[in-house]
Amino acid sequence: MAEFEALLEIADDHLILGHRISEWCGHAPMLEEDLALPNMGLDLIGTARTLYDHAGKLEGKGRSEDDLAYLRDEREYRNCLLVERPNEDFAHTMLRQFYFAAFMRPYWLAALDSTDETVRGVAGKAEKEMAYHIRHAGEWVIRMGDGTDESAARMRDAVEALHIYVDELFDSSDAAQEAEAAGVLPLRDALRTTWDRTVAEVFAEALLAQPEAAYAQRGGRQGIHNETLGHLLAEMQVVHRAHPGARW
Amino acid sequence: MYSQGLIGADGRTEETPEFLARFQQRIDAEEKIEPKDEMPEGYRRTLVRQIGQHAHSEIVGMLPEGNWITRAPSLRRKAALLAKVQDEGGHGLYLYSAAETLGVSREEMTEELLSGKAKYSSIFNYPTLNWADMGTIGWLVDGAAIMNQIPLCRCSFGPYARAMIRVCKEESFHQRQGYEIVMTLAQGTPGQKAMAQDSLNRWWWPSLMMFGPHDADSQHSDQSMAWKIKRFTNDELRQKFIDATVPQAEYLGLALPDPDLKWNEEKGGYDHGPIDWDEFWRVVKGHGPMARDRIKARKKAWEDGAWVREAALAHAEKRRARKIAAE
Numbered sequence: 355m356a357e358f359e360a361l362l363e364i365a366d367d368h369l370i371l372g373h374r375i376s377e378w379c380g381h382a383p384m385l386e387e388d389l390a391l392p393n394m395g396l397d398l399i400g401t402a403r404t405l406y407d408h409a410g411k412l413e414g415k416g417r418s419e420d421d422l423a424y425l426r427d428e429r430e431y432r433n434c435l436l437v438e439r440p441n442e443d444f445a446h447t448m449l450r451q452f453y454f455a456a457f458m459r460p461y462w463l464a465a466l467d468s469t470d471e472t473v474r475g476v477a478g479k480a481e482k483e484m485a486y487h488i489r490h491a492g493e494w495v496i497r498m499g500d501g502t503d504e505s506a507a508r509m510r511d512a513v514e515a516l517h518i519y520v521d522e523l524f525d526s527s528d529a530a531q532e533a534e535a536a537g538v539l540p541l542r543d544a545l546r547t548t549w550d551r552t553v554a555e556v557f558a559e560a561l562l563a564q565p566e567a568a569y570a571q572r573g574g575r576q577g578i579h580n581e582t583l584g585h586l587l588a589e590m591q592v593v594h595r596a597h598p599g600a601r602w
Numbered sequence: 603m604y605s606q607g608l609i610g611a612d613g614r615t616e617e618t619p620e621f622l623a624r625f626q627q628r629i630d631a632e633e634k635i636e637p638k639d640e641m642p643e644g645y646r647r648t649l650v651r652q653i654g655q656h657a658h659s660e661i662v663g664m665l666p667e668g669n670w671i672t673r674a675p676s677l678r679r680k681a682a683l684l685a686k687v688q689d690e691g692g693h694g695l696y697l698y699s700a701a702e703t704l705g706v707s708r709e710e711m712t713e714e715l716l717s718g719k720a721k722y723s724s725i726f727n728y729p730t731l732n733w734a735d736m737g738t739i740g741w742l743v744d745g746a747a748i749m750n751q752i753p754l755c756r757c758s759f760g761p762y763a764r765a766m767i768r769v770c771k772e773e774s775f776h777q778r779q780g781y782e783i784v785m786t787l788a789q790g791t792p793g794q795k796a797m798a799q800d801s802l803n804r805w806w807w808p809s810l811m812m813f814g815p816h817d818a819d820s821q822h823s824d825q826s827m828a829w830k831i832k833r834f835t836n837d838e839l840r841q842k843f844i845d846a847t848v849p850q851a852e853y854l855g856l857a858l859p860d861p862d863l864k865w866n867e868e869k870g871g872y873d874h875g876p877i878d879w880d881e882f883w884r885v886v887k888g889h890g891p892m893a894r895d896r897i898k899a900r901k902k903a904w905e906d907g908a909w910v911r912e913a914a915l916a917h918a919e920k921r922r923a924r925k926i927a928a929e
Contacts, residue, residue, distance in 0.1 A: 369677075376671050376680075379687050380664035381899065383907020385695055385708075388664065392688035396681055403677050420676045444910045500920060501913025508909070593675040593733050600791050602676040 356532035357470070358413045359432070360539055362422065363530060363575060365405035366433035369423055370583070371454060372398030373590060374441055383444055390490060394451065397483040401476060408472045420602075424594040428584045429577040432527075436519035438574070438583045445508040448494040449516055455487035456552040457523045457545060464540030473538060492556045499560025506561070513562055521570035523549075530575075617642050629830050634760035637703035645829055649759050650704050651720075652831065657697035658715045658722035660690045662896050666730040667739060675733055679783070683736060686776055693769045700761040716901050718888060725808050727890025734787050734794075734801035740780015742802075742809040742847065748773050749843045750813070758830040781850065788854040802851070803859045810874070811882045813840040819879075845871045 375395035382388040406419035437454060441447045462481035468474050498505040526534060526542045533539040557564055573579065594602070617625075625642055628635065635641055667687050674680035698708040714720035725743055730736070751773065754766040787798040814820060814836040826832040834842075844863075851858050862875030885893070 373672060376684050379671055379684060380668035380691075381903040381906075383903070383910035385661070385691060385698070388691040389688055389695065392684045392691075396684055396688075399677060399681050399684070403681070406677070423677055424675075444907070497917040498910070498913045501917045502909065504909045505913030505916075589672050593673050597675070597791060597793055600675075600794055602679055602786060 355413070356529040357536070357538050358409050359529035360527070360533035361405050361409040361412070361473075363432040363434075363527065364539075365402045365409060365422070366431050367437050367454070368398045368405065369402035370431070370433045370586065371437035371450070372396075372402060373586060374437065374439075375447070375451070377441055378447065387444075394487055394490070397480070397487070401480050401483075404472070404476050408476075420594065424591045428579050428587055431577060431579065431583060431587065432575055433579075433583075434519070434522045434574040435571060435580060436516065436523065438580060438586065439516065439519065440582055442512070442515070443508060444494070445498050445505070445512040446515065448491045448498070449509070449512040451487055452491035452495050452556065453516060453520060453523070453553070455484045455491060456549050459484035459488055459552075460545045460548040461540055461542070464545070467537075468539065469537040488552065492552075495556050495562070496560040499557070499562045509560065509562060513565065517565055517567050518569065518571045521567065522572045522574060525572065525575065527575040626828070629758050629828070632830075633758075634763065635758050636760045644825070645759075645831075646704055648826060648829070648831060649762065650701055650706050653697055653701040653704075653762055654706070654711045654714070655721055655723070657694045657701060657711065658720055659726065660694035660697060661715070662722045662726045662900065664690050664694075665896055665899055666726055666728070666892070667736060669730050670733060670736050673733070674736070679736075682779060686740070686779065689772045689776065693772070696765040696769065697762075700759075700765045703761045712904065716897065716904060718897065721886065721888075723812060724882065724885040724890060725812050726896060727885050727888075727893040728804070728808050729892050731804070732797045732801055734784065734797040735805070737780045737783030737787060737798070738801040738805045740776045740778075741784055741850070742780075742805050743812070744773050744776045744780060745847065746809050746812045746843050748777060749839045749846075753833040753839075756830075756833065784856075785854055788856055798854070799856055802856050806859050807878065807881075808885075810840060810844070810877055811885075813837070813843065815879065815882070841871050844874055848872055 372395045375391050375398065378387070378391045379395070380388060382391055402423070403419050406422045410417040410419065410422055436450060439446070439450055459481055462477040462484060465473055465477035466481070468477065495509065499509045500506070524542050524546055530539060530542065534541050553564060621640070622642060625640070625645070635645075664687050667683060667690070671680065671683050671687065674683050698711060701711060702708060711720065715722065730739070748770060751766055751770050755763055755770055757763040757766065784798050784801075787794040789795075817823065817835045817837045820836055823832060823835055827835075848858065848863065860875045862873065864873055865871075866873045884890070
């Protein structure tokens, strides 16, 4: 059961961030980004689907990927707060993507040694995708940080707004700790040095300072979210819930 | 879609009769015209207009379907729809690139779209109101687009013809995917079936209008046919589309909203009821139910993104300056 819950946390992270990214489709600052953003969204949603499917099988109650995605309320969602933050602007969106990918890349690399075959399979695919997300989002952080006065100010705002959500990435819930002890999932805490280095390198080029967080905002793993998640889920789940039991 | 691109096209040329005859010979010999080749100004203008409108249609076309990405009822459908809308953006990109070979920049074309000077397919000025619309658009709208676009793979202008080969492959996948969405709904709960029927009722006539006015009312077809930019007339393509679609609707157990639709043994095709051309011209002229919202959304994306594009340019410039300073 601990593995089920721990997998759900990661699956929720991927689905919610994928959903947020997909909100950009057709509204990006340039056509190239109208293509790149859905690409990243597709990577994230694809990973979420495999993880939900696997988690559902481990749980053994017959819940499908769609049951898990569409029939849980915000208190049951276990994603970290970073991924549910609204898109705001391109600076917030790319920084959020960069922070998440900078965490997930070493996470999936470590998960290549998982005792769970499906997790190893996901890791093999996802670490490559996250390397691309780091590159793409990281390049944008650099361009905007060292671009115009306006873009630099917007990047600083984004850093200011999002840095309080970083520490939660490295927290392991009770379920995650059990899965880590069993060798199913990597130790989150151990990834901090790599994350710090990845961010420091990009921030140096972007002329950005990584502020000390006065405090860390946590709660997602206990289902204590920001108010925005409920609206995201209401939109995502509306059609599915309006037709109980229907096949799509 | 492209046939609407010819509405109002001005294909007049001032070149000498010898030049025009030589050009026509190349066309008649099925030679491909390439960007650096000599071509009549009217040919260039017609193509810029048509390819530009086609590109704009792909870009504006991202909006009605994008409207349902966040509400797709299963994760599989969500991923497929996201990928589909992304494909449309990709088509826009190839097409802008094909038009750029004729000496007009993407920025210029974008400005024309946002100012209302350039048009896009009228179909995208209709709203998407239920999930079934994601199926119907793939099945009918992409289906109609394919009827138009398959002949464009043999268009006399090389870059356009080559771009269309890839576009058609993807559109044909979208069409099958759309049909499969509608089939799932048609075989689903009564609520799902009603959703599919409602969607078909709303999209059938606008899809027929995508082929453009009747041949008798289409002013610019002759020159475009002679230049092999266009290879079939609007009515021929519309007839092909109807003949292909009627059995598909029958198989689904859905009714097409045309009481006059019946098989005509003599012509070997279906007869259909009158098309509401007043509605067609109204929508083409930018009075469709969603016309203002579509352009407003594109303008907002363009204006909100201005600082991002400026940042990218400024950064590239700084890098270049640093590189020069370091040498």
